[in-house]
Amino acid sequence: RAKFEGGDVYRVFTKELEVSLLQRRSTEELLRRSLINTEKLEVFYQPKVDLATSQVIGVEALARLRDDSGKIVSPIEFIPIAEETGLIIQLGNLVLERACQDCYEWNQKGHKIPVSVNISAVQCLHNDLVNTIETSMQTSGLEPALLELEVTETAFIRDFEDTLEKFHQLKQIGISISIDDFGKGYSNLTYLRRLEVDKLKLDMSYVRGMLENPRDYEIVKTIINLGQSMNLDIIAEGIETEFHRDALLKLGCQYGQGYYYAKPLPHDALLDYLNKPAKKGLEA
Numbered sequence: 001r002a003k004f005e006g007g008d009v010y011r012v013f014t015k016e017l018e019v020s021l022l023q024r025r026s027t028e029e030l031l032r033r034s035l036i037n038t039e040k041l042e043v044f045y046q047p048k049v050d051l052a053t054s055q056v057i058g059v060e061a062l063a064r065l066r067d068d069s070g071k072i073v074s075p076i077e078f079i080p081i082a083e084e085t086g087l088i089i090q091l092g093n094l095v096l097e098r099a100c101q102d103c104y105e106w107n108q109k110g111h112k113i114p115v116s117v118n119i120s121a122v123q124c125l126h127n128d129l130v131n132t133i134e135t136s137m138q139t140s141g142l143e144p145a146l147l148e149l150e151v152t153e154t155a156f157i158r159d160f161e162d163t164l165e166k167f168h169q170l171k172q173i174g175i176s177i178s179i180d181d182f183g184k185g186y187s188n189l190t191y192l193r194r195l196e197v198d199k200l201k202l203d204m205s206y207v208r209g210m211l212e213n214p215r216d217y218e219i220v221k222t223i224i225n226l227g228q229s230m231n232l233d234i235i236a237e238g239i240e241t242e243f244h245r246d247a248l249l250k251l252g253c254q255y256g257q258g259y260y261y262a263k264p265l266p267h268d269a270l271l272d273y274l275n276k277p278a279k280k281g282l283e284a
Ligand code: C2E
Pocket: 046, 061, 062, 063, 074, 075, 076, 079, 092, 095, 118, 119, 120, 150, 180, 181, 237, 238, 239, 240, 257, 258, 259, 260, 264
């Protein structure tokens, strides 16, 4: 009897493993096809706002894949696979090119706001990073001041001196750099002392917890104060309610993004959003 149960457990386990392996394989396949048939890759844009006025101050480019049934596949699923397989280099270049072109377009249409592009650790450590970015600037015609890169700490943990040098070169070109998901990783302060970064993006887990958990609240406060004293802008991620916005504003956080303002939007929907007047200001 016990043996029999053991067999069942084993079977359930392998079944789950099988499903996740199949899923992984199909995502990898979709990813590979999307690099050839590039309309399967879409880039959505989430507005970043000035919390006091709801004015849009920039947008973040977020990659999406569309599967054969037309369903959107989340980057949480395909980015790790892209990193493991090395496909992130090609994928990242496509996102970068698309984001630069789109940003150029809305700037032509009178919306002078920068675009931020996520750069994974693998891309960051790749020798061609600076060249690739320069090429995208040239082909799109976008001015470097309108491009921002978002990099997580995993990049500089792996090779700090290399990142330091690359960030320096990017800053020379006029590109700005944010540390993404700040507070989530090791957040070693020596990094901040030496890296030429402009912004810290406060990880959304703290924003989510700050109203219920006093420790999260204190951490948010500390990060905002740190930013202020080091002359770094703070952008809070994952603002879902006016209560989050109000609490962040009270602590002196100037910028944010989140579903309260807008979800990541396809290019045309973003243009519509930009054409509407700010509607979630404090005056409202
Ligand atoms: P991230 O860079 O930290 O991006 C923020 C994520 O939070 C996005 O998820 C966004 O849709 C989500 N988000 C924004 N506001 C809210 C909110 O109010 N509530 C909640 N629950 N979520 C919110 P998304 O688009 O699924 O992307 C997930 C992650 O995948 C990104 O995290 C980024 O690390 C990675 N990623 C996305 N696109 C790219 C890309 O082109 N290249 C690279 N290397 N990574 C990417």
